[in-house]
Amino acid sequence: MSDTHRSAEWYRISAARPRLRRDVRVIRHVYLGQPWYVLADRTGTKVHRLTPAAQEVAGRLDGRRSIEEIWTDLTDRLAEDAPTQDEIVRLLSQLHQSDLLDNADTPVLDDLLERRDKDRLQKWKKLLLNPLSVTVPLVDPDRVLIALARIMGVVPRALWWLTALAIVATALALLPLHWPALTARGLEGFLDLENLALIALIYPVVKAIHELGHGIAVRSRGGEVHEMGLMFIAFYPIPYVEASASLAFPNKWDRAAVAAAGVIVELVIASLAFFLWIGAEPGTVRTILFNTMVISGLSTLAVNGNPLLKFDGYHALCDAIEIPNMAKRGNDWWGEMVRVHILGTGERRRTRMQTVAWERLWFALYPPAAFAYRIFISVTIALFVATTYRLAGVLLALWSVSLMLVWPTLKTAHKGLTDPRIQRVGQRAVLGAAGAAGALAVLLFLVPLPHFAVVQGVVWLPEEALLRAPQAGRIAAQHAEQGAAVAPGTPLFTVSAPELAAEARVRAARLARAEAQYAAARAEGQADAAQVRSRVAEAQTAVADVQTRLAQLEMRAALPGRLDLPDTTALEGRFFARGDIIGHVLPEGVPVVRLAVPQTLAALVTRETRDIALRFAAAPDRELPAEILRVVPAGGDVLPSPVLALDGGGPFATLPGGEGPLRAVTQLFQLDLRLPVDAPRPAYGMRAHVRFAFAPKPLAVRIGREIRALFLRAFDV
Secondary structure, eight states: OOGGGOOTTHHHHTTOOOBBOTTOEEEEEEETTEEEEEEEOTTSOSEEEEOHHHHHHHTTOBSSSOHHHHHHHHHHHHGGGSOOHHHHHHHHHHHHHTTOBTTTTOTTOHHHHHHHHTHHHHHHHHHHHOGGGOEEEEEOOHHHHHHHHHHHTTSOHHHHHHHHHHHHHHHHHHHHHHHHHHHHHTTTTTTSHHHHHHHHHHHHHHHHHHHHHHHHHHHTTTOOOOOEEEEEETTEEEEEEOOGGGGGOSSHHHHHHHHHHHHHHHHHHHHHHHHHHHHOOTTHHHHHHHHHHIIIIIHIIIIITOTTSTTHHHHHHHHHHTOTTHHHHHHHHHHHHHHHHTSOOOOOGGGSOOOOHHHHHHHHHHHHHHHHHHHHHHHHHHHHHHTTOHHHHHHHHHHHHIIIIIHHHHHHHHHHHHOHHHHHHTHHHHHHHHHHHHHHHHHHHTSOEEEEEEEEEEEEOOGGGEEEOSSSEEEEEEOSOTTOEEOTTOEEEEEEOHHHHHHHHHHHHHHHHHHHHHHHHHHHTOTTHHHHHHHHHHHHHHHHHHHHHHHTTEEEOSSSEEEEOSOOSOOTTOEEOTTOEEEEEEESSSOEEEEEEEGGGHHHHHHSEEEEEEEETTEEEEEEEOEEEEEOSSOEEEOSOGGGBGGGTSSBOBOOSOSSSOEEEEEEEEEEEEOOTTSOOOOTTOEEEEEEEEEEEOHHHHHHHHHHHHHHHHTTO
């Protein structure tokens, strides 16, 4: 037998004669055509899933044969396919932890008993690293769940699922109609103390219903649920039920249904809250409904129902695709790939993980995606908290980085240093690790990669080209026709505004009266002559203002170009409100394209641009060169055109309500691009997609810049 089958800890358990508990049931499952076995106690609360090789060992734990005898028998029968001594040690430890061994207090099982001695330390360790591990059992809900399952059993199970899906689908169909109203407030104020008090009342109720969904799903399928209590997340109590009995269900769809029941329940709650929110008046009730939607909808889809996190969605996915323990086995698969192909441990194929193509596909994709998503969701939550509580957000971000990056790195390093398979190859593993680390460092820090950014702009028409009605009134005379070439100062329209003319006469009369009063006060030597003089100055200012506005009634071209009118019919006699656009003076020459660029790209665009390529929305297949004409010196939040807002198909979210120009939620700056002289003339207001090419940079530099920009935005630095 090869050394890979032996363990340094074997002497501690080889003479033990453990036995499975008498109430343990063995249930056969089939995953991708391969048998697995589930060991469960009578209540189903103690459950452990075994591979066929592990079941070969567990099935021989009868209290009469020693571990050494069992292993010898297996090696004689299975040869190199027999489980290794390390695997048997781990299996016995896991069965002990699951409380499935009848005589785990046998003195020779020293390594198993040591785990009991460390229970208290482990609890504190779990509390420090994962607050979800702290649970407090309170009641046995089995009788209540039996009654609820009987009541709900009057309606066929499939009809319940169809009703839930219909409710959620209806809410999704209505969502686009009310999306602007939902996002008008966004999550602003969500973390205010008053709102947190409401959340503290809503969240436990929602989660209690969620857990009842799990419990009813288990009980309606014949499982038992004997534990319900509270688990503490950062010292905040959340209801839970012990639904592990579902792991013993032979049918994968029953197991997946139990895992998904809580998510479906919360989505139904979110949908019902949405229906009520639509008809609710602004106030406390509407706020409660909004918070319920966020808790039951957004948080459920982002966390509990997302299969990239090891919660309900993950377990439902594992059962649906028939890959049990996908996260752990995927990590083990990646570890094996690193050991064999990088560290050169030379493990024989028959001793490696036995997988099929379907499993290898998921193992290759799932662990990296889950790792990236855990970091993303942790940093997102930390930055969101930082918008209201800056110190708490910084601490949470540091904590997340420590748990998601530093701690796993240290664990992996420790596991690699203590792995006998790696220790066995010695220097070759060191060289392999150094080579891989060096290659990664070169890729991250030395290899320059193409760097570019794509932004949107609009064919820009200057403000002075817009012919806006200076006052509410009618067009008394039109001096230029559609398409006429005009120069600066050319008369275009005369607007008749009788109300403004009447106001001018009133103000002139007030000025005359104030001047007469001032002259009389001076002649009589009155003491308040200076006060009367101030009224004269005010009247003069009012008259000057109305005279300026009267002069604007004679509309003239502010720049050279061609008169463009939206209506080719005569405009004389047409009424326009103040500020209405009567027409345009289209400038001569090639139009300018004005861009709205996120503030994070400002330095790159202005300092490191090497090439600019532009495509118009009307001709996306034609690429045109461009160059920067001018840069607006100061940043701001005003969008140059509505087509760049989300509602217009652009990339920028805008602030709701208010009059005047559209304002983006984020800071941006504007710049103008000049097209070649021979470029085609696009229509004003057309969208343009612009690609800036920058100097190539290593990946680490770009990642560092993005992280820095992310934190600067979050903390308003």
